[in-house]
Amino acid sequence: MAILVLGGAGYIGSHTVYRLIEAGRDVVVADNLQTGFKEAVHPKARFYQLDIRDKGALDELFRKEKIEGVIHFAASSQVGESMTNPLKYYNNNLYGTMVLLQSMVDNGIDKIVFSSTAATYGEPERVPILEGDKTFPTNCYGQTKLAMEQMMGWVSRAHGLRYVALRYFNACGAHVSGKIGEAHDPETHLLPIILQVPLGQRKEVSIFGDDYPTKDGTCIRDYIHVTDLAEAHILALDYLVAGGENNVFNLGNGVGFTVKEVIDIAREVTGHPIPAKIAERRAGDPAQLIASSQKAIDVLGWKPQYNDLYTIVETAWNWHRTHPHGFKEE
Numbered sequence: 637m638a639i640l641v642l643g644g645a646g647y648i649g650s651h652t653v654y655r656l657i658e659a660g661r662d663v664v665v666a667d668n669l670q671t672g673f674k675e676a677v678h679p680k681a682r683f684y685q686l687d688i689r690d691k692g693a694l695d696e697l698f699r700k701e702k703i704e705g706v707i708h709f710a711a712s713s714q715v716g717e718s719m720t721n722p723l724k725y726y727n728n729n730l731y732g733t734m735v736l737l738q739s740m741v742d743n744g745i746d747k748i749v750f751s752s753t754a755a756t757y758g759e760p761e762r763v764p765i766l767e768g769d770k771t772f773p774t775n776c777y778g779q780t781k782l783a784m785e786q787m788m789g790w791v792s793r794a795h796g797l798r799y800v801a802l803r804y805f806n807a808c809g810a811h812v813s814g815k816i817g818e819a820h821d822p823e824t825h826l827l828p829i830i831l832q833v834p835l836g837q838r839k840e841v842s843i844f845g846d847d848y849p850t851k852d853g854t855c856i857r858d859y860i861h862v863t864d865l866a867e868a869h870i871l872a873l874d875y876l877v878a879g880g881e882n883n884v885f886n887l888g889n890g891v892g893f894t895v896k897e898v899i900d901i902a903r904e905v906t907g908h909p910i911p912a913k914i915a916e917r918r919a920g921d922p923a924q925l926i927a928s929s930q931k932a933i934d935v936l937g938w939k940p941q942y943n944d945l946y947t948i949v950e951t952a953w954n955w956h957r958t959h960p961h962g963f964k965e966e
C-alpha cells in the first residue's frame with residue numbers, strides 16, 4: 637500500500653517524501669505545481685500533477701493506486717497574502733480540503749495527517765503553548781487551518797475517518813543531502829531572507845520591530861528543522877494505522893530565539909557581517925511563539941534530531957549557497 641502526499645513538491649512536503657522513501661515506503665505525490673517544484677519530488681515517488689479541488693482527478697488517483705493514508709500539505713501558506721486575498725485561502729485551503737475529504741470518503745480512505753500551524757493560536761496566553769490552549773487566529777491563514785481541523789472533526793464523526801493535525805512552529809533548514817531545500821517565491825521567511833544577504837541578493841535584513849517585550853526587543857520564535865517535521869508525519873501516520881484516535885500535536889523545539897539571535901547565528905555560520913536595520917513592526921506578529929511538544933514526544937515517540945539552531949542554519953546555508961535561485965536554474 638502506498639502513502640499519498642498531497643503538496644509533495646512543496647517545502648515541507650518534499651522533505652517528508654524524502655524521509656518516507658528513505659524509510660522504504662511506497663510513495664505517491666500529487667501537486668498542482670503552483671508553488672511547488674517538480675525538481676523537489678523524489679525520483680522514486682510516483683508523481684501526479686493535479687489540483688485537490690479537482691474531485692474527478694482525485695477519484696481517478698484513488699482508483700488507480702492502493703492508498704493506505706494521506707499526508708496533506710496542499711494549501712496556501714502566506715500570512716500576509718491571506719490578509720489581502722482571504723478568499724484565495726478559503727478556496728484553496730478550505731474548499732480544497734472539503735473536496736479531498738469527500739473523495740476520501742467516497743473511496744474508503746480513512747486516515748489523514750495534515751499541516752496545521754502555530755497560527756491557529758493567534759496571540760498566545762502563555763508560552764510554551766499547549767495544544768489545549770485557546771485558539772484565536774489573528775490572520776486568515778491560521779483561521780482556515782483551524783477550520784480545516786474542525787472540518788476533519790465533523791467528517792470523522794459522520795464517516796469514521798481519523799486525522800492527526802500537526803501544528804508546526806517555524807519550519808526551517810534543508811535536507812542534509814543538499815538536494816532539496818526552502819524555495820518560496822516571493823520569500824517572506826526570516827532565515828532564507830537573512831541568507832540572501834551573503835548570497836549577494838539583498839543588501840541588508842530588516843528587523844520588523846525592536847520594541848517587543850522580549851530580552852532584546854525583537855520577536856521570539858521556535859525554529860524547527862524541516863526533517864524533524866517530516867519525521868513527525870511518518871510517526872503520525874503510523875499512529876493512525878495502529879488505531880490511534882483523532883489528535884492534534886504541536887511541533888517545535890521548545891526553545892525560543894529572537895530575530896537578532898537568528899541573525900547572529902547566520903553571521904557565524906556564513907562568516908558574512910549581514911548588515912541589519914530596524915524597521916516597523918509587521919502587522920499581526922505575536923511577540924513570542926514557543927511550543928510545548930511534550931505530547932508529540934510522549935504519544936508519537938517523536939525525537940527531534942536538530943535541536944541546535946547553528947546546525948539547522950548550516951543545513952539551510954548548504955542548500956542556499958549551492959542553489960542560489962532555488963530550483964530555478966539561472
Ligand code: UFG
Pocket residue numbers: 713715753754755777778805806807824825826827829841842843844845855856857895918921925
Ligand atoms: N522577520 C523579520 N524580518 C524579515 C522577515 C521576518 O524581522 O525580513 C521576523 C518576523 O517579524 C517574525 C520572525 O522574523 O518575528 C519570523 O518570521 P517568519 O515570517 O519567518 O515566520 P512567522 O513566525 O511569521 O511565520 C511562521 C510560519 C507561518 C505560520 C506562523 C505562525 O511561516 O506559516 O509562523 O505564527 F503561520
